[in-house]
Amino acid sequence: MTKRNDTGPDGERLGAPPPACASRRSLLKLGAATGMASLGAVAPIAARAAETDDTKTAHQSQPFFGVHQSGIVTPEPAAATMVAFDVLAQNRPDMERLLRTLTERISFLMVGGPVPARDPLLPAADSGLLGPVVVPDNLTVTVALGASMFDGRFGLAHLKPKHLVRMSQFPNDALDDRICHGDMLIQFCANREETVIHALRDIIKNTPDLLTVRWKIDGFLPADTVRELGKETVRNLLGFKDGTANLAASDDELMNRHVWVQPGADEPAWTAGGSYQVVRIIRNLVEHWDRTPLNEQQQIFGRYKMNGAPLGEKHEHDVPDYADDPKGLRIPLTAHIRRANPRTPETQSSLILRRPYNFSKGASSNGQLDMGLIFVCFQSNLAAGFLTVQDRLNGEALEEYIKPIGGGYFFVLPGVPKLDRFLGDTLLSA
Amino acid sequence: MSTCRALHRTLMALTAGGGLLGLLPAPALAAEAAPVNVTVTDKGCAPNSLTVAAGKSTFAIKNASQRALEWEILDGVMVVEERENILPGFTQKLSATLSAGRYQMTCGLLNNPKGQLIVQATAASAPPGPVSAVDLAGPLAEYKLYVLREVEALVIGTQAFVAAIKANDLAKAQALYAPTRVHYERIEPVAELFSDLDKAIDSRADDYEKRENDPGFVGFHKIEKFLFIDKSTAAAQDTADRLMHDVNELHSRIENLTIPAGKMVGGAADLIEEVAATKITGEEDRYSHTDLWDFQANIDGAQKIYTLLRPLEAKRNPDFVKRVDDNFQDVDVILAKYKSGDGFQTYDKVTESDRRAMKGPITTLAEDLSTLRGQLGLE
Numbered sequence: 153m154t155k156r157n158d159t160g161p162d163g164e165r166l167g168a169p170p171p172a173c174a175s176r177r178s179l180l181k182l183g184a185a186t187g188m189a190s191l192g193a194v195a196p197i198a199a200r201a202a203e204t205d206d207t208k209t210a211h212q213s214q215p216f217f218g219v220h221q222s223g224i225v226t227p228e229p230a231a232a233t234m235v236a237f238d239v240l241a242q243n244r245p246d247m248e249r250l251l252r253t254l255t256e257r258i259s260f261l262m263v264g265g266p267v268p269a270r271d272p273l274l275p276a277a278d279s280g281l282l283g284p285v286v287v288p289d290n291l292t293v294t295v296a297l298g299a300s301m302f303d304g305r306f307g308l309a310h311l312k313p314k315h316l317v318r319m320s321q322f323p324n325d326a327l328d329d330r331i332c333h334g335d336m337l338i339q340f341c342a343n344r345e346e347t348v349i350h351a352l353r354d355i356i357k358n359t360p361d362l363l364t365v366r367w368k369i370d371g372f373l374p375a376d377t378v379r380e381l382g383k384e385t386v387r388n389l390l391g392f393k394d395g396t397a398n399l400a401a402s403d404d405e406l407m408n409r410h411v412w413v414q415p416g417a418d419e420p421a422w423t424a425g426g427s428y429q430v431v432r433i434i435r436n437l438v439e440h441w442d443r444t445p446l447n448e449q450q451q452i453f454g455r456y457k458m459n460g461a462p463l464g465e466k467h468e469h470d471v472p473d474y475a476d477d478p479k480g481l482r483i484p485l486t487a488h489i490r491r492a493n494p495r496t497p498e499t500q501s502s503l504i505l506r507r508p509y510n511f512s513k514g515a516s517s518n519g520q521l522d523m524g525l526i527f528v529c530f531q532s533n534l535a536a537g538f539l540t541v542q543d544r545l546n547g548e549a550l551e552e553y554i555k556p557i558g559g560g561y562f563f564v565l566p567g568v569p570k571l572d573r574f575l576g577d578t579l580l581s582a
Numbered sequence: 583m584s585t586c587r588a589l590h591r592t593l594m595a596l597t598a599g600g601g602l603l604g605l606l607p608a609p610a611l612a613a614e615a616a617p618v619n620v621t622v623t624d625k626g627c628a629p630n631s632l633t634v635a636a637g638k639s640t641f642a643i644k645n646a647s648q649r650a651l652e653w654e655i656l657d658g659v660m661v662v663e664e665r666e667n668i669l670p671g672f673t674q675k676l677s678a679t680l681s682a683g684r685y686q687m688t689c690g691l692l693n694n695p696k697g698q699l700i701v702q703a704t705a706a707s708a709p710p711g712p713v714s715a716v717d718l719a720g721p722l723a724e725y726k727l728y729v730l731r732e733v734e735a736l737v738i739g740t741q742a743f744v745a746a747i748k749a750n751d752l753a754k755a756q757a758l759y760a761p762t763r764v765h766y767e768r769i770e771p772v773a774e775l776f777s778d779l780d781k782a783i784d785s786r787a788d789d790y791e792k793r794e795n796d797p798g799f800v801g802f803h804k805i806e807k808f809l810f811i812d813k814s815t816a817a818a819q820d821t822a823d824r825l826m827h828d829v830n831e832l833h834s835r836i837e838n839l840t841i842p843a844g845k846m847v848g849g850a851a852d853l854i855e856e857v858a859a860t861k862i863t864g865e866e867d868r869y870s871h872t873d874l875w876d877f878q879a880n881i882d883g884a885q886k887i888y889t890l891l892r893p894l895e896a897k898r899n900p901d902f903v904k905r906v907d908d909n910f911q912d913v914d915v916i917l918a919k920y921k922s923g924d925g926f927q928t929y930d931k932v933t934e935s936d937r938r939a940m941k942g943p944i945t946t947l948a949e950d951l952s953t954l955r956g957q958l959g960l961e
Contacts, residue, residue: 439858518859
């Protein structure tokens with residue numbers, strides 16, 4: 153709890169409706185109550201109301217400067233967008249300009265401040281989504297590179313992180329090339345979706361000749377949560393608690409072992425302080441799932457749906473005793489939690505830090521909902537981490553109800569330790 | 583869990599024998615139960631309250647009163663059974679088959695108090711309780727035969743289909759594509775137990791990152807693309823060989839398969855889920871537009887399972903049975919509009935309003951049939 157206060161209290165908002173909804177709703181109510189004819193007349197009042205609601209959380213911020221980028225072990229706020237870009241830069245100087253521009257924009261956006269005024273005959277300096285003064289709103293913008301950045305274009309091939317590869321198809325995947333891979337992934341997280349969108353549009357506006365969007369997906373968590381990884385769990389769209397056995401992101405020693413590439417690791421030296429990031433867009437077949445008997449759902453996950461306890465246990469954080477259940481009578485051998493984390497000494501090396509979001513996009517042509525999980529995880533070794541976990545998950549009982557359709561593998565650049573440095577400078581100078 | 587395992591064990595034992603229906607144990611003949619004695623005096627019945635088990639009971643009525651006796655079992659004012667003219671000093675027997683409930687006995691003179699007859703439910707007489715392994719053994723055995731017949735028809739159909747491709751007879755290969763597939767679509771939930779083969783036989787281009795050009799994309803739909811888009815049998819040769827091999831492999835695996843009861847019962851819902859997810863959009867057979875064949879085959883497969891289980895359900899949940907019957911019929915009526923010869927028109931002929939009209943019954947069937955396993959007590 154104290155840790156939570158450090159990053160900004162959200163207790164005031166617990167149980168209250170999400171702020172974005174509240175402001176829209178109060179806007180409607182105001183309009184109805186006062187019988188105002190013109191929306192234009194209502195909007196300023198609603199905007200002021202929204203500002204008061206969010207004042208406290210709007211000024212929460214995460215550090216930009218540090219050995220590691222923010223957005224990995226920092227608490228997981230309610231809104232996120234993952235955007236993969238194709239890099240348009242064609243040479244090293246343009247590449248450096250891109251990384252310097254990103255550093256400059258992100259370091260501003262994560263701290264906030266007034267938007268410079270411009271001649272109104274010209275387009276404004278930013279989208280105006282956050283008004284005249286940009287608030288940090290817990291924003292993190294995390295930059296990672298895909299394997300394709302290490303092709304011939306920039307002469308970086310010999311510096312490719314050892315395990316970085318293009319994501320390939322697993323047996324249950326139905327990957328759609330239009331939402332896979334990319335030269336660069338930028339992960340935006342903030343308390344409010346508007347803040348995420350503001351940051352994304354700012355970066356697009358500042359890199360017109362350097363980046364082009366390849367794909368994008370928006371994610372959400374309950375609006376009243378700023379989730380501390382490894383401590384709090386929310387439900388995924390299948391209705392099950394997700395992340396109960398996640399690594400505690402506040403444990404530096406644990407993070408150094410499982411998340412951050414260490415100096416002296418069997419990797420190019422520039423990668424120290426970075427991390428492998430996996431993004432998997434996993435559609436949940438929710439209509440079918442909602443027609444599945446509860447017992448079967450619980451056997452598929454290996455947990456009770458309501459309280460999240462492992463089957464045969466009482467509490468969410470009780471540790472399942474697989475040694476005592478070798479045949480899977482209590483928790484089936486095909487259950488998700490058992491495959492994902494068998495909890496043996498040999499499988500310790502495959503532990504990963506998960507940081508997922510839910511997504512909900514619309515409907516398919518069959519009238520079924522297009523929603524699911526943006527699975528995101530970080531690890532110091534892609535092969536020992538996610539790839540090993542996914543190999544164990546192949547054939548799990550859950551596969552009937554989920555379809556991985558997109559995403560990719562990326563390498564999160566080390567952090568920017570101080571002012572005169574920029575994102576990826578150790579890569580370019582290596 | 584333990585009931586489930588016991589059930590599986592029983593079923594495996596039953597299915598292992600081969601000649602399944604003949605093995606069902608005949609209900610043991612119940613020994614004739616001892617008669618229940620009741621004595622009627624001038625004052626009433628002794629004892630004045632009797633409790634018997636539901637089913638057949640025999641009463642021995644001794645007339646210890648001064649006058650001839652008429653002894654009746656009453657349900658309210660209705661006479662359920664009676665024995666007339668029992669003379670004083672005589673005992674007569676009355677056999678009655680009674681269902682559970684509270685009855686009354688007449689006890690001589692009309693102003694004598696009536697006796698109570700309580701008939702208790704028993705396992706045999708109760709309204710249908712949980713379904714037992716024995717109840718499911720018959721449907722399961724029949725379903726296994728159905729699956730075997732379909733997979734055999736799939737092998738024979740695939741042989742002809744592949745032969746037409748080998749003979750470079752494009753028109754014949756195109757004509758055989760849809761009728762061959764129906765045998766797979768009818769038993770899809772069983773075939774999907776072998777996910778490697780399901781992927782090799784029936785996956786679609788969307789299952790692969792490079793879609794049509796992905797080297798992993800093989801099976802019926804790959805051949806469908808060669809035959810209907812590229813109009814080429816030459817290109818399909820290798821894929822046809824692979825298909826024949828995979829279908830033969832499926833056949834041999836299914837021959838040796840014990841179908842779990844839950845898989846059979848759940849299969850009805852799985853087939854409807856298939857329809858709801860991919861058939862109603864016409865995306866399954868996007869090159870040939872023969873979706874209605876698959877659509878009908880999924881419905882056939884679901885209906886087969888349902889029909890085998892329907893007698894068990896009809897006793898337990900008549901409303902459910904009526905709703906499912908009606909929805910299957912609604913779908914059948916719409917599908918029948920598009921019949922053409924032995925098969926169907928192409929899916930693009932199905933009107934928007936008919937596609938919409940099928941969604942209600944299909945979704946309701948998916949909801950209803952998803953409860954079938956639970957209703958039959960299966961995990």
